[in-house]
Amino acid sequence: DAGVTQSPTHLIKTRGQQVTLRCSPKSGHDTVSWYQQALGQGPQFIFQYYEEEERQRGNFPDRFSGHQFPNYSSELNVNALLLGDSALYLCASSSVGVDYEQYFGPGTRLTVT
């Protein structure tokens, strides 16, 4: 049973560029949440997708957007990258009705130069 997978593993971008990160949820899960983890900090909630719609959102600017596909996989897009966007981006999946069990992927390390 494949767990949560994310791609790419690492990414280097320049300020002002745009980036897309991808996540495939654990088999049987239909909900995907994205988190940003800055160095030395705990993860911060960005948003959550269910039934292809954004269900909840944290305190992140509109530069952060997402999408969920019919197969439950998800993308996180960040526009106009800032140096402060450098972080580990984590995807978590869960299942409606069992939302208390959120399983995380290995993350994508984004470096903005």
Next chain:
Amino acid sequence: GEDVEQSLFLSVREGDSSVINCTYTDSSSTYLYWYKQEPGAGLQLLTYIFSNMDMKQDQRLTVLLNKKDKHLSLRIADTQTGDSAIYFCAETPSNTDKLIFGTGTRLQVFP
């Protein structure tokens, strides 16, 4: 408000018990969690406890919840070098599925 606090470091000898503490401020939280993060890796769900429970035991792990003081602890019995990692406490406020994390406690186990 939403705020989860943890001490930054804990160092224990192999074979001893480790106790990692956490305080949270949202009394409406439904579930409280412990996650483990090894260097360069994602988060591994260790265990969680429902807010109406006081204690949960799972093999070497014991979780204690004191709702009155909003205090959560994780005890690891017979700590091994493989337990060295960062441990995050997290809560889910009511009416939401988002996880609110603490800043993490780095556990170092020495022989």
